[in-house]
Amino acid sequence: xxxxxxxxxxxxxxxxxxxxxxxxxxxxxxxxxxxxxxxxxxxxxxxxxxxxxxxxxxxxxxxxxxxxxxxxxxxxxxxxxxxxxxxxxxxxxxxxxxxxxxxxxxxxxxxxxxxxxxxxxxxxxxxxxxxxxxxxxxxxxxxxxxxxxxxxxxxxxxxxxxxxxxxxxxxxxxxxxxxxxxxxxxxxxxxxxxxxxxxxxxxxxxxxxxxxxxxxxxxxxxxxxxxxxxxxxxxxxxxxxxxxxxxxxxxxxxxxxxxxxxxxxxxxxxxxxxxxxxxxxxxx
Amino acid sequence: xxxxxxxxxxxxxxxxxxxxxxxxxxxxxxxxxxxxxxxxxxxxxxxxxxxxxxxxxxxxxxxxxxxxxxxxxxxxxxxxxxxxxxxxxxxxxxxxxxxxxxxxxxxxxxxxxxxxxxxxxxxxxxxxxxxxxxxxxxxxxxxxxxxxxxxxxxxxxxxxxxxxxxxxxxxxxxxxxxxxxxxxxxxxxxxxxxxxxxxxxxxxxxxxxxxxxxxxxxxxxxxxxxxxxxxxxxxxxxxxxxxxxxxxxxxxxxxxxxxxxxxxxxxxxxxxxxxxxxxxxxxxxxxxxxxxxxxxxxxxxxxxxxxxxxxxxxxxxxxxxxxxxxxx
Numbered sequence: 289x290x291x292x293x294x295x296x297x298x299x300x301x302x303x304x305x306x307x308x309x310x311x312x313x314x315x316x317x318x319x320x321x322x323x324x325x326x327x328x329x330x331x332x333x334x335x336x337x338x339x340x341x342x343x344x345x346x347x348x349x350x351x352x353x354x355x356x357x358x359x360x361x362x363x364x365x366x367x368x369x370x371x372x373x374x375x376x377x378x379x380x381x382x383x384x385x386x387x388x389x390x391x392x393x394x395x396x397x398x399x400x401x402x403x404x405x406x407x408x409x410x411x412x413x414x415x416x417x418x419x420x421x422x423x424x425x426x427x428x429x430x431x432x433x434x435x436x437x438x439x440x441x442x443x444x445x446x447x448x449x450x451x452x453x454x455x456x457x458x459x460x461x462x463x464x465x466x467x468x469x470x471x472x473x474x475x476x477x478x479x480x481x482x483x484x485x486x487x488x489x490x491x492x493x494x495x496x497x498x499x500x501x502x503x504x505x506x507x508x509x510x511x512x513x514x515x516x517x518x519x520x521x522x523x524x525x526x527x528x529x530x531x532x533x534x535x536x537x538x539x540x541x542x543x544x545x546x547x548x549x550x551x552x553x554x555x556x557x558x559x560x561x562x563x564x565x566x567x568x569x570x571x572x
Numbered sequence: 573x574x575x576x577x578x579x580x581x582x583x584x585x586x587x588x589x590x591x592x593x594x595x596x597x598x599x600x601x602x603x604x605x606x607x608x609x610x611x612x613x614x615x616x617x618x619x620x621x622x623x624x625x626x627x628x629x630x631x632x633x634x635x636x637x638x639x640x641x642x643x644x645x646x647x648x649x650x651x652x653x654x655x656x657x658x659x660x661x662x663x664x665x666x667x668x669x670x671x672x673x674x675x676x677x678x679x680x681x682x683x684x685x686x687x688x689x690x691x692x693x694x695x696x697x698x699x700x701x702x703x704x705x706x707x708x709x710x711x712x713x714x715x716x717x718x719x720x721x722x723x724x725x726x727x728x729x730x731x732x733x734x735x736x737x738x739x740x741x742x743x744x745x746x747x748x749x750x751x752x753x754x755x756x757x758x759x760x761x762x763x764x765x766x767x768x769x770x771x772x773x774x775x776x777x778x779x780x781x782x783x784x785x786x787x788x789x790x791x792x793x794x795x796x797x798x799x800x801x802x803x804x805x806x807x808x809x810x811x812x813x814x815x816x817x818x819x820x821x822x823x824x825x826x827x828x829x830x831x832x833x834x835x836x837x838x839x840x841x842x843x844x845x846x847x848x849x850x851x852x853x854x855x856x857x858x859x860x861x862x863x864x865x866x867x868x869x870x871x872x873x874x875x876x877x878x879x880x881x882x883x884x885x886x887x888x889x890x891x892x893x894x895x896x897x898x899x900x
Contacts, residue, residue, distance in 0.1 A: 355651075396683050403654065405683040411647040411675050418651020418659075421636065425612075426655075445675070448644035456636075 290505055298504045301371065302332040303560055306533045308367040308380055310556045313547035316384040319392070322530035322543040323361040323437065326468045326501070330526060331368040333507040334433065343373035346401040352430050353403050353419050357412020358437035358466070359393040360545070366390050374401040410443025412436060413463060417449050420461040420521075431515070432461045439471030442480045447492075453521040454493030461521040462514040466501070468530040470541035489523045501526030533560055577772050577808075578761035584795055590753035593785075594692045596728030597749055598623030600735025601660055605631050611739055612652060614638050614661045616645045622662035622692045622749075646672040649687040650679035658686055658739055665691025665707030665748055669714055680744045681717045687745075688738050689714075694724075694748040695835030696863070696880050697785065697873040706868035707748070712840025714746040715813040721745040721766065722813040724834075724842075726787040727756045730810060733764040741766060752873045754785040769816035773806035778891050778898075779823035781807045782833040783842045786861075786882060790833055793887035804891065812842050817849045824854045829894035831859045833887055835877075838862040857897035859890040 290298070306328050313319045334354060335341070341351045356365050363383060370377045375389070382388040389399040393407030404415050416434035423430055440446055453461055465485070473479050482488075489496045495517045499506040507526070514522035530544070531537025534556040537548075548556055573579065582588050605611040605627060613627045614636045628635035638645045642663055649659035661668060669676050669689055680687045691710050698706040715722045721743050725731035731749060738745040763770055772787065773794045782790040787808045794804035805823055809816065824830060830850065832843035843860030850858055863880055877883060 353655075404650075405678055408674055408678050411643070411679050414644045414647030414675075415651035415654065415679055417644075418648040418653070419655045420651075421648070422612075422652045422655030422657050425633070425657075445643040445647065448639075448641035449648070451641075452638065452644060452648065 290508065295504050298332055298336060301336055302328050303533070303563070305332060305364070305367045305371055307557055307560050308377070309363045310534070310548060310553050310560070312363050312367065312380050312383045314550065314553040315381045317547060318384060319363055319547050320360045320545050321537055321547055322470065322540065323358065323466065323468065324364040325534060325537065326528040326530040326532045327361055327435065327466050328364050328368070328532065329502045329504065330435070330464060330507055331364050333504055335368045335372040337508055338511045339433070340430070343401070346374060350428070350430055353416070353432045355403050355412050355416045355419070355432065355434045356394060356406055357434055358409060358440055359406030362390070362394045365394065369401055375399070409437065409440035410445035413446055413449035416461060416463070417452050417458060420453070420458040421456060423460055424458070434461065434463045436463060436465050437471070438465055438467050438469065438476050438482060438485070439479070441465070441482050441485070450489065450492045450494065457519045458521045459517060459519055462511060462524065463521065464524045464526050466528055467525050468528045470530050470544055472541070472544050474541055486525060493520060495520040495522045496525060497522065498525045498527065501528035502532060535559055574771050574774050577763070577770055578759050579772060580757050580759055583757055583791065588755045590755055591728040592750050592753050593725050593728050593731040594623040594749040594751065596725065596731030597690060597735050597747070598626045600732035601627045602630055603732070604736050604739035605634065607736070608658060608739060610656060610658045612636065612657045612659050614645055614649055614659055616640055616642050616663040616668060618663050622664070622690060624660070624662045642668040642672040643675045646675040646687065646689070647679045650683060650685045653685035653687050658688070660688040660690055662690040662692065664693040664705060665710040666693070666705055669710055669746060670707065673713055677717055681719045684719050685744060686742045689746045690749065691746065692749040693751040695750060695784070696868040696876040696882070697750060697752045697835060699752065699873040699876065700870050702870040703867035708837050708863050708868060709840070710746070710748055711812055711834070711836045711842065712844070715845060716840070719744050720813060721811070723747045723766065723811050724784045725749070725810055726784060726808050727754060727758055729756060729758045729760060729762070730764060734810065737764065737766050748784070750785055755788045757788050757791065764810070767811045767814045767816055769807050769809045769811070769819040771805060771819070772808050773804060775803040775805035776827055777803040778829045778831065778895055779805040779807060779827045780831045780833060780887060780891070781809050781820065781823070781842065781846055783809045783812060784835055786833040786835055789882070789884050790887055792884045793891065796884065797888060797891060802891065802895070809842060812845055815845045815849060820846055820849050821854055824850055824856050829857045829898040831861060831887060831890045831894055833861040833882070835882055836862050838864060857894040859894050861886055861890055
């Protein structure tokens, strides 16, 4: 359990990161808002509590590996990495610009600290499995975390990887599924029903946990619990709210793939600064 | 003949030894794994047939059966490479790189991971299995990818050398192999270097640039044309990318006419790669022999090679055509 103070520090960090995401997306003029805001708490928990990593030495061989499979939510990844110390926060505003290290979808060789190149959906879990296999072969203690979207469970490649993890009992692999129920064309259960997702994973030989993806205690407890499970990969189904923190974006699939305009960004930032009206903004 | 190529002395004997190039890969992979402990093998349910079996038996802890899942095959290998391994992934070329092209593009090439893609059963010479299993487009779809190295060995000995060479090359590589037994035209002494085409037969009137088992047929054509006082240079172009444009341009300058030969679609293959260089740097008459924008079919390998015009006779005809064009 986090102390109340520790939990509040993570919440404050996530809030700042969300504000940066809004600013980045406004500056870039394109990009994915909903998923980025929805996964911010999980990124924050990983980079500021869970991961064994060293932002000053991103090539450190014993680091835990974090693979972002659904690369389109990279604004959240970039903003969290910057705040964790991988690169200057000021660089965030270069997102999607010509010559930037912050490519529209993450490119491994462009930015130290990225483990893979991603964007095309359904392949990140395979790569995570490959890393977990290699770590097991070499008896390494580092852990593999893979973040996936629910929508990319439409892809056969995802299930090929889920099957493989079951076969090789990749107990050093934890997958976090962003169960936000939206994808570009609509609600996941309308586009291509995924439920019962938990039972599907279980029938493939996985251990499954379900959490509130915005509760830091939940996120951290689940990741710790995953480390105690033997002979099985662990899937954490994280129930998240797409667009979390910005009222007019929340739960709207229309915000999957678009950035805020100037007025929307202003409104979003005001909401974040006041915690959705719970506190008075000093900027008011 | 170029004696510095140390070709098989029995090259023009009708009973020349024949071994499939996939066998050379199987042998080479065991040697590569003995040399480098990071070598791992992955296969998509074609272990015996792609000849990765010997490796799997010798290094069971380093072999991973992925099942009929070629997309997973490529992307899992990418992850293993990211963790320091040198993964060789084997399947039939129609499936890998056929079925997993985007995974290869993103997770291997753009991600710049040293995954070695082994595509067996390339060409119409696959035979009775028919067009679904005869890869004729693999060179095109692999050579178009940035970072990718594309190799098509001429025989089993060269396939063995190529396997060892790509294991030591920190780049994504694709190697295409034959199912059928093909003449062993090189020896252990024959030079092999990735990216360097070798002159196997000296000549000055025309050059034939061939790849894979077509090099043998090009040599047969050159030997016969010699009787007609036509001096033919035969170049073994085992590396299609990066293309040895220096050797190609030298041949163009010194002979003034070129024929290319491959067991692959004319569109996008070796001939296309050669044409890209010649047309921009030294335009001369060129004939491209390959599959003419169609699928293969069932039949015996030699019947098919004949039906699809991949014969010594077709090469000789093309040589006379380019010589005529050059004469004008």
